[in-house]
Amino acid sequence: MNGSVIKLDLNELTLRGGESYEHTFPLEMAPIVVGGESYHVLVPNGVTVSVDRVAGGFLVGISLVACLYGACERCLREAALEVEAKQQEFVPTRRDGWDESDLSPFIDDMVVDVGALAREATMLSLPNRIVCSPECRGLCQTCGHDLNMGPCDCPGEPLDERWSALEDVRFEE
Ligand SMILES: [Zn+2]
Ligand SMILES: [Zn+2]
Structure with missing residues (x-):
């Protein structure tokens, strides 16, 4: 048109x-x-x-x-x-x-x-x-679930790369 x-x-x-x-x-x-x-x-x-x-x-x-x-x-x-x-x-x-x-x-x-x-x-x-x-609320970054319909089964907050590196350190100790 x-x-x-x-x-x-x-x-x-x-x-x-x-x-x-x-x-x-x-x-x-x-x-x-x-x-x-x-x-x-x-x-x-x-x-x-x-x-x-x-x-x-x-x-x-x-x-x-x-x-x-x-x-x-x-x-x-x-x-x-x-x-x-x-x-x-x-x-x-x-x-x-x-x-x-x-x-x-x-x-x-x-x-x-x-x-x-x-x-x-x-x-x-x-x-x-x-x-x-x-x-x-948009879509879950991980599974694509529409968060307006309720929470999805993904664990916790989506992790930022820098933080997941810190978590690795903690697990090793
Ligand atoms: Zn929307
Ligand atoms: Zn999800």
């Missing part, structure tokens, strides 16, 4: 100073890959774009709520996550005097790539780890 292509031409809005525009577009977003896992993304309420005509250019804002579905990083069961994403970009009407790196890569010649901007904002809003719940 590819994401929606939504292009918004700021010049076509014919906004005068102090005027603004707001519109909500339905949005489909291609899956997002985090830590090698692919997450399916739904944006049930679409993406809301606002444009304000300000001195020297436009302020373009987007906001959306994205629902991600995929494997929990710890236990691999299905995790569902809701993120709120917002981003705002200033688009100068005259590009001279602006460094290319100060300008949004998602706005080319006054045309806003709404789908790409929404995707970027969503990526930036993701937590570092996607888990089924903050209390998820």
